[in-house]
Amino acid sequence: MSLEQLLPLELIDKCVGSQIWVIMNGGKxxxxxxxxxxxxxxxxxxxxxxxxxxxxxxxxxxxxxxGNNICMMVPGGDGTSTFEDxxxx
Amino acid sequence: xxxNVNGSGPVLADFNQAVRPTSDPSxxxxxxxxxxxxVKLNSGIVFKGDLQSVDGYMNIALERCREVLNGKVIxxxxxxxxxGNNVSYVCADNAITGR
Numbered sequence: 001m002s003l004e005q006l007l008p009l010e011l012i013d014k015c016v017g018s019q020i021w022v023i024m025n026g027g028k029x030x031x032x033x034x035x036x037x038x039x040x041x042x043x044x045x046x047x048x049x050x051x052x053x054x055x056x057x058x059x060x061x062x063x064x065x066x067g068n069n070i071c072m073m074v075p076g077g078d079g080t081s082t083f084e085d086x087x088x089x
Numbered sequence: 090x091x092x093n094v095n096g097s098g099p100v101l102a103d104f105n106q107a108v109r110p111t112s113d114p115s116x117x118x119x120x121x122x123x124x125x126x127x128v129k130l131n132s133g134i135v136f137k138g139d140l141q142s143v144d145g146y147m148n149i150a151l152e153r154c155r156e157v158l159n160g161k162v163i164x165x166x167x168x169x170x171x172x173g174n175n176v177s178y179v180c181a182d183n184a185i186t187g188r
Contacts, residue, residue: 024177026131030178046186063178064117065177065178
């Protein structure tokens with residue numbers, strides 16, 4: 001076992017100030033710059049694109065995203081990467 | 090922003106502490122109190138209004154609350170309370186980004 005274990009919330013803390021990709025429970029996604037978060041993983045994001053498969057994309061200057069429905073957070077993601085893309089590499 | 094001519098400063102220092110931009114969720118919320126916001130619910134319903142107050146449950150009180158669908162106002166609710174469990178996000182409409 002590695003001694004340098006990285007706790008989940010420490011991973012998020014490392015992402016503060018950088019671009020992230022958030023995938024919600026219902027399949028909706030958000031990309032933007034992470035400004036901060038709390039113990040519930042509520043997130044403050046800047047220059048956000050809300051990616052909705054049904055309604056299309058919406059730009060939002062600065063949001064507080066409720067952590068309740070967050071499924072996954074990908075560091076550095078811009079929402080354009082797909083499983084198929086990664087398989088081709 | 091040093092409007093203090095006599096140079097006796099502790100009061101101003103406290104004031105600066107209060108307006109210093111904080112970026113964790115509670116700091117963000119206190120920063121945007123009174124400002125126009127967009128609140129989106131998990132169901133997809135969008136409300137716009139002036140953020141009157143928020144609590145730890147993300148319960149929200151909005152003034153001038155309008156319900157918006159496809160960019161059109163479909164209801165003028167006035168003062169409204171939104172229960173926090175329904176909230177997907179709160180967007181500061183006039184936020185200045187890229188600081």
